[in-house]
Amino acid sequence: MASPSLTTQSFSSNIVGPDEPKLFHKEKEDENNQILQKNLLMVSELPSEKGWLSENIHLYQGFWYSTGVLNGLLILQQCFQAQPSDILLATYPKSGTTWLKALLFILTNRTCIDNSEKNPLMTTSPHELVSMLESYAAKNPMNPRPSNSLMHTHIPYTSLPESTKSSGCRIIYVYRDPKDVLVSCWHFVNKLKPNEIPQISLVEAFERFSRGVSPYGPYWDHVLGYWKASVEFPERVLLLRYEDMKRDPCFHIKRLAEFLGHPFTTEEEAGEGLVSKLVDFCSFEKLSNLEVNKKGSHSGFGFPVIENKIFFRQGQVGDSKNHLAREMIDHLDQITEEKFKEFHLINTFSSEEDEISVCPIDNVI
Numbered sequence: 001m002a003s004p005s006l007t008t009q010s011f012s013s014n015i016v017g018p019d020e021p022k023l024f025h026k027e028k029e030d031e032n033n034q035i036l037q038k039n040l041l042m043v044s045e046l047p048s049e050k051g052w053l054s055e056n057i058h059l060y061q062g063f064w065y066s067t068g069v070l071n072g073l074l075i076l077q078q079c080f081q082a083q084p085s086d087i088l089l090a091t092y093p094k095s096g097t098t099w100l101k102a103l104l105f106i107l108t109n110r111t112c113i114d115n116s117e118k119n120p121l122m123t124t125s126p127h128e129l130v131s132m133l134e135s136y137a138a139k140n141p142m143n144p145r146p147s148n149s150l151m152h153t154h155i156p157y158t159s160l161p162e163s164t165k166s167s168g169c170r171i172i173y174v175y176r177d178p179k180d181v182l183v184s185c186w187h188f189v190n191k192l193k194p195n196e197i198p199q200i201s202l203v204e205a206f207e208r209f210s211r212g213v214s215p216y217g218p219y220w221d222h223v224l225g226y227w228k229a230s231v232e233f234p235e236r237v238l239l240l241r242y243e244d245m246k247r248d249p250c251f252h253i254k255r256l257a258e259f260l261g262h263p264f265t266t267e268e269e270a271g272e273g274l275v276s277k278l279v280d281f282c283s284f285e286k287l288s289n290l291e292v293n294k295k296g297s298h299s300g301f302g303f304p305v306i307e308n309k310i311f312f313r314q315g316q317v318g319d320s321k322n323h324l325a326r327e328m329i330d331h332l333d334q335i336t337e338e339k340f341k342e343f344h345l346i347n348t349f350s351s352e353e354d355e356i357s358v359c360p361i362d363n364v365i
């Protein structure tokens with residue numbers, strides 16, 4: 001039997017609709033601008049560096065953010081109210097967000113998994129179905145809570161709004177080999193950037209990523225924040241690793257369902273049951289080949305139009321070996337070892353790297 005849905009799905013947004021009186025629009029716009037101005041003043045006093053795209057990024061509470069994201073984060077810290085039934089997916093960028101958004105959406109709406117129009121994932125990007133909190137808050141500063149209880153953020157654990165910790169809401173954190181994260185992020189940023197902005201080279205991206213100066217970086221502190229929380233509050237924070245999920249997705253989906261308090265039934269787990277259907281539907285091959293993800297677009301991250309296809313590239317473990325030189329790989333592995341050693345997260349990525357053939361350094365662009 002299918003388990004009940006965990007979320008009340010409503011695809012309406014909290015943005016003022018077209019029927020609202022013009023005056024209301026104007027007042028709302030003025031209020032939004034006041035909040036923005038106040039936050040910008042605060043941001044202007046923070047340490048800044050050149051970002052991966054054209055604009056500067058700022059150091060706030062030990063992590064780097066673009067101005068728009070930081071504005072969203074400040075709004076969330078000021079007034080976001082989490083509910084105990086909320087489910088928050090947290091990730092460092094390019095660690096499996098799109099995949100987990102799709103999986104969690106289906107997991108919490110188990111009745112609608114099929115290839116018909118009734119399944120929202122057939123026609124809508126996972127990024128539209130599961131809102132990113134900081135981006136939503138920047139657009140809706142007076143009411144920064146999306147209507148769905150399934151939400152996503154890239155914000156590090158230590159900077160999350162207090163209510164996400166005190167409410168007891170569930171947090172699922174996915175992390176991935178930092179070398180693959182760097183390469184995925186570099187490809188993404190260069191696809192996202194407007195034509196008039198020059199590309200960031202991989203060497204430059206590597207240098208900044210290694211120093212921790214990357215969007216929401218340092219990567220290592222990001223992972224450790226959630227790792228520590230999962231050790232302290234295992235009933236509230238679940239850590240998943242992209243590579244483990246690729247190896248045995250069914251096993252980890254079952255873990256996920258149990259963590260959310262809605263384990264699968266024996267029937268759902270068996271053979272071609274719901275678990276394997278769900279895993280197949282959310283696989284890279286299936287999702288990336290849906291019409292909506294090949295041809296569709298949505299707005300977000302401060303961009304009016306983002307093509308859905310740029311969230312799907314290869315979906316493989318270890319692609320970084322095709323881009324990074326041996327020296328770069330060794331350097332990133334060394335940082336990972338130093339940072340993670342005392343927390344027993346050491347060498348979690350070594351098995352993928354044993355038989356790698358790597359790019360000569362001169363070939364890295």
Ligand SMILES: Nc1ncnc2c1ncn2[C@@H]1O[C@H](COP(=O)(O)OS(=O)(=O)O)[C@@H](OP(=O)(O)O)[C@H]1O
Pocket residue numbers: 091092093094095096097098099180183184185187282283284285287311312313314315316319
């Ligand atoms: N369904 C599925 N299964 C496995 N892997 C997938 C899936 N969908 C997307 N991807 C790969 O995930 C990478 C994008 O990361 P994110 O989704 O975290 O990006 S973002 O933070 O939301 O921008 C990016 O990784 P790379 O291919 O290495 O660049 C995507 O290809």
